[in-house]
Amino acid sequence: MLTVEKMHLMLTRPDGTVESPKAHKNALAAAALVDLADAGIVAVEQDAEPAQARVRVVSAGTTGHPVLDAVLGQVDGLDGTPLHALVKKGKPAVQKPLEKHLIERGTLVKEKKGLLNTEIRPESTRARDEVIDEVRTALHSEAAMTPSTSLLLGTLDALNIARVLIPGAEAEHGRRELSRRINRLTRDDRHVRALRAATSSFAGNTAAAALPATLETLQSHEDASSGSPAEDTERAATVDEAAAKSHAAEQEAEKAAKAKQAAGPQKAEH
Template structure:
């Protein structure tokens, strides 16, 4: 399963609604996650500069509709800063991610909101994949399992969406939001589980999401 698919499972409540902690910022996280997936599949690179740039190194199809759809959408945007890309609705992988999870039997297509308004809900049909994922992340946070590339990416994205504690409240072992943040920072900075590509992408995602989220946080504080 792709990182972006695992992220979507974490962000989705069992009733098919997006968790309130990320209801506004889901786009940023899921675009970031699918770019990580593309990098790890050798289709894009993410530069290591202060304002990382995404470039395409191969347009060869991967055979995965989520990756191939996103790659096609990225072609005219090659060379753009990651900070810019994560905010672009055009790159939102939501529809293809949901379709993939429906095909896998993880989600089902449900009803729309009251009077048929809003987007259709996609409630969980098979809770097993998310339970396995959450158990895996709990073990990583507890230090009993070495983190994979996917684990590092998921934890980094959740933390930089300011949603890690809300989403992983049970998996973090009851620690405070501050302590969880410190634990994730230690993992993503010091783990040897990820290769150079994964580390570069995680660092870039952190820089991009921090830059993107800062105006949102400031505005919320002022109001």
Template sequence: MLIVEELHMLLLRPDGRVDSSVSVNRLYGEIAAVLTDLALRGRITLTDERHPVVGIASTEPTGHPVLDTTLERLIPLRGKRLQSLIARPKLDPLEVVVESLLVQGVLIRGERGFFGWGSVRTPESDPAPERVLRARLADVIAGDRVAARADLSLLSILQNLNAAHAILREECAGASARDLKKRIEQLTAESPQADGTAVGDAVANALNAAMAAAMMAAMTPAIVAATVS
């Protein structure tokens, strides 16, 4: 399963809606996750500079609809800074990720919100994949399992969304939000090349910085308005 698909499972509540802790920032996390998937498959590159630029290394289809749809959307955006892409709604993989999980039987189409308004909810049809995923992350956090690139990516993205503790409350075995943050930082530092190459680490570092910058840029107008008022 893709990193972005696993992330989406973690972000969904039992009723099929995105958890309130990430409802505003989900876009950043899921774009970061799908870009990680593409980079690890050799489809995109990032320049080695303070504000990385995204390049297209190959347009060859991966065979996965989520990745191929995102890659197609990325092609006309090649040469753009990573930070700007993280916040670009055009790259939001939500619809194709949901469709992929529906096809796999993980999710099912539910009902809309009150009075038939809002988007269609997509609760889990098969809870087994998420249970396995959460058990895996719990073992990684506890030190009982060596972290794979997917594990590190998921933990880093959740931490950058300021939602790791809210989403993984049970998996962190009673650890505080501060302690979980330290543990994720420790795991990232200890396993810089969990995928066997330097690509995963370079992408993770660049995406972490880009997510933080994009979220800060989005929050700044609200902070300024609150200060002025």
């Protein structure tokens, strides 16, 4: 299964809503770039600083996978663009061909709800549970991870949903130590770093606490041994508070959007 398929299934709830609506396209873009790299279509510069690392198109061929081949037209225009800039823009935009493929496979189900509303939801929780088991295993292991697993695990912390999707992890490690452990395991992953940079601004936009969006500042937060214990605690508390407020705000916005969408057909009937 592609990383982008796992990412979408991991972030999609049984009712079809997603865990972090604002960041969903960013997570999918990062995952698609991992898959395109694995397929030999693109490569990320390894000799550049993470903030300047660019995506290079290294092959003009096809992958043989319908989801990746559907976005190759977009990929041609991405050559030379910084990785973090692509993830922030949600490029390549992969959700439509991804959902189409998963519906054809029967992993997702598409149902018409009312006159103007269509629901796309998982056929069952089986596929999602398998992905969560994969990241849970990675969280408790010191073994080297594949780029796919590393991104999936790093996404849980970047979107502040590790404690939601991995029951018991927060109780076992502690709220701040859980975040720090994921940081330590994924800190060298450029796709994870790009996703952190792309999504950290969401918390700053919705919470009173402003979070730096630069990769350099994120790196200082990831280093659990930097500064004094008091500074580490204060920094972690700021990030936790802002991320929690952001997550709550996203959930409220999602509820309001669903209510508005549900009311649409009723208005149209009058």
